[in-house]
Amino acid sequence: MADIRDLREAVGELIHDGDTVAMEGFTHLIPYAAAHEVIRQGITDLTLARMTPDVIYDQLIGAGLVAKLVFSWGGNPGVGSLHRFRDAVEHGWPRPLALDEHSHAGMANRYVAGAAGLPFAVLRGYLGSDMPSRSDTIATVNCPFTGEELAAVAALNPDVAVIHAQRADREGNVQLWGLTGVQKEAALAARRVLVTVEEIVDELTPVPGGSTLPTWVVDAVAEVPGGAHPSYAAGYSTRDNAYYRAWDAVSRDRAAFTAWLDAEVLGRAGAERR
């Protein structure tokens, strides 16, 4: 059963130094507010998993909290590079960043295996690519019926999954809709689940395209309106594309990034940038 919690308490209780954390949301419903709370609490030595690290992980990497990144596409969508990610990989600033790198199909299937209680998943992937040579979570398996060789990826079972959703009821049942990405799989694969929501309501009325995570697979729900900004929550907000474009300049320079971090995340502890 999920507890309805203050974001600060929920992050402090569920996310610990050294954890493997998956903050998912494919462009939509990205849990930025929770990530900023992780930065404020200085929870560090994290292994972060996410298909598209996006600006949210650029911020966590720049803040020096990330030891390893498990991912499949590390860019600022529609804008360009993730400069903090590149600086960490290329120059080890502010600390070296280990990588476990996959394709989207591989990452998605790693979560699928994790959610399904299997040690691996099978896909027709990575064929002819150099990627398997650089990851110990990619292997091959032969079909016992046809003999065909296929790719296998190891299950990904994060210590914590963090997602943002539109709504929860007072018992902690969570409802999300629109592009729901890989969030169900990430949540079901994780040992602990933290959900931030736009609002807590008395009753979850059915919504087309909606999906429900029952309260008994969720550990904590925190009401954080706008908690996906600069990403968006369908039905509540639109994507702040200007933020994504502005991030390019902010993140390109270490000093500019540090100033941003101080002013926008650390300097205003407890308050979220809207």
Added chain:
Amino acid sequence: MADIRDLREAVGELIHDGDTVAMEGFTHLIPYAAAHEVIRQGITDLTLARMTPDVIYDQLIGAGLVAKLVFSWGGNPGVGSLHRFRDAVEHGWPRPLALDEHSHAGMANRYVAGAAGLPFAVLRGYLGSDMPSRSDTIATVNCPFTGEELAAVAALNPDVAVIHAQRADREGNVQLWGLTGVQKEAALAARRVLVTVEEIVDELTPVPGGSTLPTWVVDAVAEVPGGAHPSYAAGYSTRDNAYYRAWDAVSRDRAAFTAWLDAEVLGRAGAERR
């Protein structure tokens, strides 16, 4: 792109003697009208796949059209045995029936593999069961990461999938909701797809819990109101439990069954029993 067709034409064009046919629908949305049309056209030597053969396959088996059954639970839900199925297996009447028998999890994953373009699927199943010894579509595979031995099931790719749905639009986009079972997987695994619908509408308005099959993965749509009877279509009808209970007596006796078949399916060609 799906053609909007008369049921008789669609069945005649898409289902052929000797085909492997999956008529799916887990209690809900079972495509009875299409099955009765198959009986009327005498399409025979079929391999029928379905998780729960149910009364629909009891009727096709009793009609002598089925050479082989691929399934996981062959009972009349909440009532008892499927007597035509038993008679065919135990006494070869009206013809012998070969079996490929799975668990629900195995059958579901066979369709998943088929829909995903993979030759097999992995599950933690059949452990310690005698079932693998009687099927050549169950094998084992070892996890390349942990060494654990798991079950593998061969992909199931029917020649034809037949499903019933609530609605389609005039372009053949299909919408279904409620308990949607394994229909998406069966349809995407099949080479040809026939959908009967309660009604054809100008526009498919979004529905909570709804799922859409785009027209370009469907071959034919036939408007058959009540086409799932005695099963049901949420939003249109309720399950005719009395029919299921009455089936026990009808099907228990070969003569009673034959009389039913003549009167209710063959004798009233072109008209569906409501």
Added chain:
Amino acid sequence: MSLPHAATGAAEATPDELMEVNAARALAGARTCFVGIGLPSTAANLARRTTQPGLVLIYESGAIGAKPTRLPLSIGDGELADTADAVVSVPEMFNYWLQGGRIDVGFLGAAQLDRFGNVNTTLIDRGSGRPAGRLPGAGGAPEIAASCGRVLLVVRHSPRHLVDRLDFVTTLGHGSGPDDRARLGLPGRGPVAVITDLGVLRPDPATAELVLAELHPGVTEERVRAATGWPLRAAAHVTTTAPPTAAELATLRDLKSRQGEAR
């Protein structure tokens, strides 16, 4: 006809009602239950109305957290989806919810059950020269038995059902001893009780063999032994089933009277 006060409820309850009440009580402590049609559905719905109001009923048709107002005839009745917290596809149900280890208790019936709680629901050997009797088959059972936290077997007590040797192993219980499940990699604990219309058998922790643990009021050990197809041993302490409370019995009878569409 009158009996001591404590046994009044038991005297009023039929053997089947005692079995149903025992099955409901066996859900104590469970958060989630995988529900089949028939007695499991009766027991789970009774538990949700008495001792386990928060119990989450999960039907393999895809309904998670169903709250039916009456007992459904089939696992896919419309009310299950209409009242559920979430409705998922059948592959998702078996892969993410059952195999994912999210279900505490699974109920299974059995045409044949052996002393280690292994189950046959596939075929009955009728002897040479006669075709095997065909049963419905596996359904969800092999994976329910593999992945639920624990399994409750429910069967009418007769030598036809509780047999010395299965004609076919559809679903593994404890195999041939206490280590088989771990050796095969089955995540759940397997059968923890066989609930019958005469009492309850439980696996001996040392051997995994089912032994007599509980008798319905008025039922003797001899009667149970005569109804069991293997030489049944008794646990060190055989208890007597507490009679149904007035609330249990009233709720059960109300549920069944409103089944309406029941067989």
Added chain:
Amino acid sequence: MSLPHAATGAAEATPDELMEVNAARALAGARTCFVGIGLPSTAANLARRTTQPGLVLIYESGAIGAKPTRLPLSIGDGELADTADAVVSVPEMFNYWLQGGRIDVGFLGAAQLDRFGNVNTTLIDRGSGRPAGRLPGAGGAPEIAASCGRVLLVVRHSPRHLVDRLDFVTTLGHGSGPDDRARLGLPGRGPVAVITDLGVLRPDPATAELVLAELHPGVTEERVRAATGWPLRAAAHVTTTAPPTAAELATLRDLKSRQGEAR
């Protein structure tokens, strides 16, 4: 400044516009297209408004049959889901729709591309003593290239992008010759064209090596060779890109003017 009539459109069109129009035209005959952000999205939306009105746009974020009114900045913009025929989860998208073989055409970009259409989007070797330059990585590319019916590569023509040797093989095109895809079990045909701002390269059917097939108006073979990092051969018949029609150009410019949120 005036040119013969037939080339008027081309004279007006920029090299990038010619590339975009060529990419849209290359969708002829396609029913379904896997759309990435940037030029692929421009080309697919242009095709849907000109030559391929029934083209089904599929975005890896889960939108099937999206009909955006303007070019989205990201593949997950809200309008994609709002206008889609169906929205599915990301695992379903990759497993049932892409790997399931349901998508006719996939677009891929490349930081580096070699003569067999193999692609690097992972890292750039900057020489010893310098750290490799980090690129975004694979995204959906390896499986798009494996499973789409055919692949269109889109890249600006320069020796930096069209290289003699990849620093890393992220995504297989034709490997090292015409048989490699079949040998590895890749279901799709692989790259059928490399569309650049100077023209189009296509694989030689006999060798799978990319050869010059089409030049934009006014571009010479010499200029293309100088912009290619391997000794580029020409097809037997090199054609000249037909200038954009007035409708193509107007539609393209309108689309891009209404991009609004574009980079």
